[in-house]
Amino acid sequence: MPQLGLANLEYGLTPQIGLSTTRAGPIGPQMNRVTEGGLLKAPSCYKNKLACLLVARPKKWAAPLERARQSMSLLELRGISKHFGAIHALTDLTFSLEPGQVVGLMGDNGAGKSTLVKVIAGNFPPSHGKILIDGKPVHFSKPVDARAQGIEVVYQELALCNNLTAAANVFLGREPRIGFGPIRILDHATMYRRAGELFKQLKSETRPRDLVRQMSGGQRQAVAIARTRLSEARLVIMDEPTASISVRQVAEVLNLIKRLSEHGIAVILVSHRMPDVFDVAHRVVVMRRGRKVADKKTEASSAEEVTGLITGAIATA
Numbered sequence: 027m028p029q030l031g032l033a034n035l036e037y038g039l040t041p042q043i044g045l046s047t048t049r050a051g052p053i054g055p056q057m058n059r060v061t062e063g064g065l066l067k068a069p070s071c072y073k074n075k076l077a078c079l080l081v082a083r084p085k086k087w088a089a090p091l092e093r094a095r096q097s098m099s100l101l102e103l104r105g106i107s108k109h110f111g112a113i114h115a116l117t118d119l120t121f122s123l124e125p126g127q128v129v130g131l132m133g134d135n136g137a138g139k140s141t142l143v144k145v146i147a148g149n150f151p152p153s154h155g156k157i158l159i160d161g162k163p164v165h166f167s168k169p170v171d172a173r174a175q176g177i178e179v180v181y182q183e184l185a186l187c188n189n190l191t192a193a194a195n196v197f198l199g200r201e202p203r204i205g206f207g208p209i210r211i212l213d214h215a216t217m218y219r220r221a222g223e224l225f226k227q228l229k230s231e232t233r234p235r236d237l238v239r240q241m242s243g244g245q246r247q248a249v250a251i252a253r254t255r256l257s258e259a260r261l262v263i264m265d266e267p268t269a270s271i272s273v274r275q276v277a278e279v280l281n282l283i284k285r286l287s288e289h290g291i292a293v294i295l296v297s298h299r300m301p302d303v304f305d306v307a308h309r310v311v312v313m314r315r316g317r318k319v320a321d322k323k324t325e326a327s328s329a330e331e332v333t334g335l336i337t338g339a340i341a342t343a
């Protein structure tokens with residue numbers, strides 16, 4: 027049976043309100059082209075997929091889309107364990123994530139957060155258990171396999187080139203080129219323009235021509251996040267993005283996370299910072315000694331409870 031993805035559901039639902047779509051394509055929020063004002067023309071969507079990612083959904087769609095979302099998960103982990111010799115870094119972990127959902131992943135040092143991120147990102151396979159994307163089992167043997175499924179990781183060190191501009195970093199490794207035959211040069215104009223559009227979408231003040239080495243921590247995060255937007259990620263995992271930046275920059279990064287969520291992109295936010303998680307996350311997942319000890323809506327929890335869960339004062343919640 028073919029896998030029914032969210033986009034396909036949207037595709038199927040669209041004719042009910044008399045709007046047209048052109049094809050059922052790759053699953054992802056870019057397929058939704060219903061706007062507040064009516065119809066966004068399909069050809070322009072394909073010319074500029076990023077614009078499609080920004081298309082707002084009318085309020086009357088909220089209920090059916092919500093139901094559609096509830097019936098499928100973007101990512102599901104079933105009984106994941108990871109052993110490094112005698113060390114049980116992850117034990118029988120079950121987890122699911124819906125499009126646009128922000129999950130705060132918390133736990134003390136050594137709880138297994140980064141190991142979990144690495145399993146999802148394809149850095150190493152789990153010792154046991156299954157990973158499912160859109161309900162389909164997947165096997166990641168390297169990060170590029172996860173990336174092909176729309177999973178991008180923004181590591182704490184960000185892996186940016188300090189001596190290059192923001193735009194060059196956004197396009198690193200996939201630079202557009204112009205020219206003829208063997209003579210092809212980098213298309214800087216396109217890179218500056220597209221990077222500018224991405225920063226604008228993210229409501230970041232980062233300028234495409236600025237050198238990364240002159241940027242603040244928050245602006246660097248914006249560059250790293252813009253990279254994930256370029257690759258049309260469906261899930262962005264951020265490992266401690268606000269650990270070493272100023273208060274103002276933290277607010278900027280949290281806003282970026284909200285923007286991603288608004289565009290239907292799911293985010294796993296690994297953080298030790300309670301206020302950040304309670305500000306942006308819909309759910310909080312707490313790990314202790316490789317096990318998940320809580321997975322609940324942030325509004326149903328509290329900083330005190332999460333602290334208790336992290337330390338072990340509260341066994342589970």
Ligand SMILES: Nc1ncnc2c1ncn2[C@@H]1O[C@H](COP(=O)(O)OP(=O)(O)OP(=O)(O)O)[C@@H](O)[C@H]1O
Pocket residue numbers: 110113114115133134135136137138139140141142
């Ligand atoms: N490559 C590895 N080889 C052996 N043990 C590992 C490896 N990676 C992680 N571990 C162990 O697995 C456990 C979980 O580590 P992990 O890095 O996932 O914790 P964490 O929750 O990310 O901690 P922190 O908050 O300090 O980043 C630890 O006991 C760690 O020593």
Ligand SMILES: [Mg+2]
Pocket residue numbers: 139140141
């Ligand atoms: Mg870690």
